[in-house]
Amino acid sequence: MSEPGIKSKPNYPGLEPDTSARQHLLIGEADGAGSLARTLDGLIGTANEDTITVLYTPGDGSDHSSTLTAARYPTPTISAQLEDVITAMQGVLRDARMGTRMYVAGSEPFIWAVIRAARELGMAEAAIQRERCGLMGRSVICVHCKTTAWRVSTTIYQCPGCELHLFVRDHFSRRWGVYQGVCVDAEAPGEVPEPEELEP
Amino acid sequence: MILSQQAKIPVRVTGVERVTPSIKTFTFEREDSAPLPSFSGGSHIVVEMRGGERTYRNPYSLMSPPEDYPSAYQISVRCDDQGRGGAQYMHERVREGDEMTISGPANLFPLTVTAPRHVLIAGGIGITPFLAQLHELRQRGLAYELHYQYRDAEGAAFRDRLAARFGDQTRFYESGRDQYVDPTAILADQPLGTHAYVCGPAGLTQAVHEAAAELGWPARNVHSEEFAAPPPGKPFKVVLERSQREVEVPANASALEAIEEAGIQPSCSCRGGSCGQCEQTVLEGDIDHNDHFLSDEAKARNSSMMICVSRARSDRVVLDL
Structure with missing residues (x-):
């Protein structure tokens, strides 16, 4: 039950070491560790190690931090949760200059929480690479009460804020980093179709 | 960003100031003293110069402070020894008190005002x-x-x-x-x-x-x-397929200018190869691209041209116009 013709649904081309950048900030969640390690393999040797920063959290997913603590990599900052990663990232970006490249690997809600906070500090979205991996599910904002649900995995869900049954649209707000959920039984209250698994 | 053919505004030249030996600043005001359209920093206007051996229409950046409903516009024109007709016309012929026609402002070079x-x-x-x-x-x-x-x-x-x-x-x-x-x-x-x-x-x-x-x-x-001045080149013939017309483009005029002289008004705005408004589909012919709008790949495809600055290598170009 996806909506054809919606262009705002983001894509995730994957991480590619960009040697034109002067500073590299790698940020990963859970299974994203593998993508960060591959990116580091490409950067080490061409980029000065002082210019590389690695931030990682297992988040709600599995912990692969040992992939990143290998001796050949710069020492990563490992945090317990997303909020700590964002705080660490803000510390790096406040002093960063133009020419900084970010590489973000993790679940979709994680990627967009990072992008949102980075943009506020002047990072251009064009300078942020992204690779989606790990837990599925979308961040969805209820258009009625504005409550955001963090990992919605079905086409219809009940809003934790206003308890309406919401249909998850493919329309994505880059600004807020969320999909849109709209009341599914507004015309015929109580007639809620059977939820299906969301496409990734 | 307004790119359609701009409304024409009749103005009077209310100031001509020589700033350096090669640069003059011109001030335009409406004849009826009504305010001019508002603009943002980076906007340009196209100035029409009539009465010479032919009509010139050149884009010039507005340099006066961008304010709401300004009473005057100011531009500066540089004229050197190699100066093309338009700049020379502005320097040698335009005097305080003259009546001229300008386009409304368009901005192809705006500030990204959300940036810090x-x-x-x-x-x-x-x-x-x-x-x-x-x-x-x-x-x-x-x-x-x-x-x-x-x-x-x-x-x-x-x-x-x-x-x-x-x-x-x-x-x-x-x-x-x-x-x-x-x-x-x-x-x-x-x-x-x-x-x-x-x-x-x-x-x-x-x-x-x-x-x-x-x-x-x-x-x-x-x-x-960067507004490219239409470079001179060898003369060529433009065939306008839909209008069923043939226009000769002389060495010292652009295809757009020649087509306008023939009484046809194709859509255009900046007249300097920047805005993309005058793009025409090329049905036949080998194009010598001089614009800053088309990508290198698009230029190599030879399937369209900016008639304000680009010319033909072939003797004949057929346009879907």
């Missing part, structure tokens, strides 16, 4: 759009710096005015004394979110784009404006 910091790099007469933008930046309280390079003190239009008003944020470079803008040095240490703007000779524009790419700047953070 702005680096402006001007070469020579390329300073004009920045004169308007500096006012806008100051009004909006945004951080900026200006780098202005000119050949010699005599060619340094507005240097003293800039030094007086924006001096602490401005650096001057006199190329005649071997002082050159160094784009890499300027762009290397800018905070996140900075946007850079360049207006000047093609070499300077290219150097700024290259330095930014080398330093890892996203392409979208670098802006440039």
